[in-house]
Amino acid sequence: MNYRAKLFGWRDPYDLSGTDALFVDAIRENVFFHYQHCLEYRKILTREGVSPEQLQGIDDLRQLPVLPTLYFKRHTLFSIPERRMVLRSTSSGTSGAMSRVGWEWQDCAHALRMVLRIVRRHGLLSLTPVNYLVLGYQPHRSNQTAISKTAFGFTFFAPGIRRAYALRYQGGGYILDLDGLKKALLRYSRQPFPVRTMGFPAYTYFFLRELQKEGVRLKLHPESRVCMGGGWKQFYAEKIEKEELYALAEEVLGIPESRCHEFFGAVEHPVLYADCRRHHFHIPIYARVMIRDVKTLQPLPMGETGLVNLLTPLVRGVPLTSVMTDDLGILHPASSCGCGCPSPWLEIIGRVGLRGITTCAAGAAELLRGAK
Numbered sequence: 001m002n003y004r005a006k007l008f009g010w011r012d013p014y015d016l017s018g019t020d021a022l023f024v025d026a027i028r029e030n031v032f033f034h035y036q037h038c039l040e041y042r043k044i045l046t047r048e049g050v051s052p053e054q055l056q057g058i059d060d061l062r063q064l065p066v067l068p069t070l071y072f073k074r075h076t077l078f079s080i081p082e083r084r085m086v087l088r089s090t091s092s093g094t095s096g097a098m099s100r101v102g103w104e105w106q107d108c109a110h111a112l113r114m115v116l117r118i119v120r121r122h123g124l125l126s127l128t129p130v131n132y133l134v135l136g137y138q139p140h141r142s143n144q145t146a147i148s149k150t151a152f153g154f155t156f157f158a159p160g161i162r163r164a165y166a167l168r169y170q171g172g173g174y175i176l177d178l179d180g181l182k183k184a185l186l187r188y189s190r191q192p193f194p195v196r197t198m199g200f201p202a203y204t205y206f207f208l209r210e211l212q213k214e215g216v217r218l219k220l221h222p223e224s225r226v227c228m229g230g231g232w233k234q235f236y237a238e239k240i241e242k243e244e245l246y247a248l249a250e251e252v253l254g255i256p257e258s259r260c261h262e263f264f265g266a267v268e269h270p271v272l273y274a275d276c277r278r279h280h281f282h283i284p285i286y287a288r289v290m291i292r293d294v295k296t297l298q299p300l301p302m303g304e305t306g307l308v309n310l311l312t313p314l315v316r317g318v319p320l321t322s323v324m325t326d327d328l329g330i331l332h333p334a335s336s337c338g339c340g341c342p343s344p345w346l347e348i349i350g351r352v353g354l355r356g357i358t359t360c361a362a363g364a365a366e367l368l369r370g371a372k
C-alpha cells in the first residue's frame, strides 16, 4: 500500500482529523524506507529503541527520533543513490553550513501535487497572464538554494509575461539591481495585466519603503498580489510588524491586505505552509507539528512556547521524517484563528538565542554518539 500517495492525493489539504490514521501509516512507511536504505538513520533508530512497526497511533509519533536541522547541515544523509536524484536543494547557508537534500522523482511528483492543492485552495492558481517581480535571485544553474528554486516555481502559478529579478546573475555572480526592478514595476503598472511580487518579507518591505520614499503611488491591476516566503532569517533584528507591511502594499501598490500572502517552509521540511486570510499558518495534512520543551525536548501542550518539531512523510531521498528547527514557536488551536480552517496554526516567534542553539547542537552531538 502506498500510503504517501494516498495522503498527498487527499482532497482537503486541511483535513487533519480525517487524515491522522493515514498520516501515521505514511510516516511508518517512510521510516521503514529510511531504515532499510540509510545506515546512519537505522543506527539512530536502533539506538533510540524505535522500530517502524511500533508507530501505530498519532501519539506514537513523539517517540520518533528528532533530527535537528543542524545535523543535516553537518552530515549528508541519503537514502537513495545519487544517480536516482532528479532534484537537489540546499539551504541558504547563512552561517556557511548548508543542508543538502536530494529528491527522487516520486518525491517531486508528490511535492508538486501538494503545492498545486495548497495554492489552488488559497486562490493563487490563475489563467490570467501576469508580470512577475521577484525580490530574490534570478535562477542560475550555479544556485541550488531551495529559496531561489521555490521563488522561480511561484512564477508558474499564473502564466508569466515577464519576470524581473532584484538579484540578477551577471558576469559570474549576482548583482542587486533595485533600480531595474523599480523600472520594471513602473512599466508593468502601465500594462493591463496583474502584477505578482514574490520574495522574502524583509526584501519586500525594504523595496516598498524605497518606493514610498520616492513618492511612488500605483494602482496596480485589481488581481495583483504580494507573495512572500522564506521567513525573516538574518533580518530578525529589523523585523517589522506585518500590519505596517500590508499598509505599505496598499499605499504604494494599491494591493489590499486580502491579496497579500505569506508562505513558510524549509529545506529540511519541504512542506508548503500558506497563511489564511488572518495571516496564520494552519498545518496542512502533509505535516504534523509538535512543540517541544527547549531543555527536556518533551512535547508541550498547545499554547506553550518551545522548539518546533516538524514531521512529514514526503521525502524518500533523505530521512527528513522528523526534524527540529532552531526556531521557537507556538501551536494554537484552530478555533483561536476565526477564519474557519479546522487545523491548528503555527506561530514562529523567532530563532533561538545562543543558549537554545547550544541545546540543538548538544542534541545533535547526542544523536551522533550512537550513530557513529
Ligand SMILES: [Zn+2]
Binding pocket: 276, 277, 278, 279, 280, 282, 337, 338, 339, 340, 341, 345
Ligand atoms: Zn486562519
